[in-house]
Amino acid sequence: MCLPMTATQSAPQQLPTITINAEDETPHLTTRIQWVKFPQIHYQSADLVNQDRSAIVRVYADKTGKIINSDIQESTGIKILDQKLLNAIQNAELKPTTKEGKAVKLIGYQTFTLKLNDAVDKAASKQQCSYPFNSHNWLKQAKGKSVPFAYLQQPQLQIPEDLLKDKDRVVKFKFKINQLGEVTQVKLKKRSGVNTIDQQIIAAVEQSKVDAKRSYRTLWMYKKMTLNDKIELKINECH
Numbered sequence: 001m002c003l004p005m006t007a008t009q010s011a012p013q014q015l016p017t018i019t020i021n022a023e024d025e026t027p028h029l030t031t032r033i034q035w036v037k038f039p040q041i042h043y044q045s046a047d048l049v050n051q052d053r054s055a056i057v058r059v060y061a062d063k064t065g066k067i068i069n070s071d072i073q074e075s076t077g078i079k080i081l082d083q084k085l086l087n088a089i090q091n092a093e094l095k096p097t098t099k100e101g102k103a104v105k106l107i108g109y110q111t112f113t114l115k116l117n118d119a120v121d122k123a124a125s126k127q128q129c130s131y132p133f134n135s136h137n138w139l140k141q142a143k144g145k146s147v148p149f150a151y152l153q154q155p156q157l158q159i160p161e162d163l164l165k166d167k168d169r170v171v172k173f174k175f176k177i178n179q180l181g182e183v184t185q186v187k188l189k190k191r192s193g194v195n196t197i198d199q200q201i202i203a204a205v206e207q208s209k210v211d212a213k214r215s216y217r218t219l220w221m222y223k224k225m226t227l228n229d230k231i232e233l234k235i236n237e238c239h
Contacts, residue, residue: 027105035203037093045119053114063103065096129238133157137229149212149227155204161238171201172230181209
């Protein structure tokens with residue numbers, strides 16, 4: 001005789017539920033990291049073992065711009081020097097990355113060039129020349145001339161003459177400000193050809209505040225304004 005199958009035997013087997021974590025989104029990849037505080041590395045000429053060094057560091061940041069990790073992508077060839085770079089990265093600050101208006105995680109690649117002439121002991125033995133934030137608009141503003149907008153104070157910038165590599169450099173940029181005069185976005189219209197110079201100018205503008213007269217087109221409380229400026233760095237005009 002055939003016995004009937006029980007309900008327990010015939011019921012379909014339950015499959016486990018798979019939960020997808022929304023946090024596991026793909027990070028934004030870039031070779032143009034936007035720094036609020038650029039990594040500062042201090043080294044002696046002996047650390048370079050008598051030759052210029054370069055390296056590429058991979059940086060990981062969360063949605064808030066906090067640096068959560070970093071590692072060496074291309075080494076200087078000296079482990080102690082590589083560690084100095086990683087330490088400098090951890091003490092730096094990033095601007096949060098946004099994509100289509102949403103904050104996203106970041107994986108960025110930063111190139112460093114470490115020169116013997118820039119070593120602490122070498123720089124101390126010669127008079128260091130550097131360029132402040134003498135933009136076209138700032139210079140006109142300082143002379144009391146009519147300008148489309150005014151920086152509330154001169155943005156902080158010190159670019160060593162050596163970064164120009166014996167060539168005049170020009171950086172043209174535009175940026176947006178909100179109704180409070182805070183800079184919300186900086187984009188380069190013309191690059192200098194030296195990434196470190198570009199990044200330091202971007203960081204200086206991002207930390208500045210601006211006063212601008214609004215026209216009838218920009219009277220709306222939340223409408224952002226787009227402003228333009230440029231900086232010329234000439235090798236024979238360093239102070």
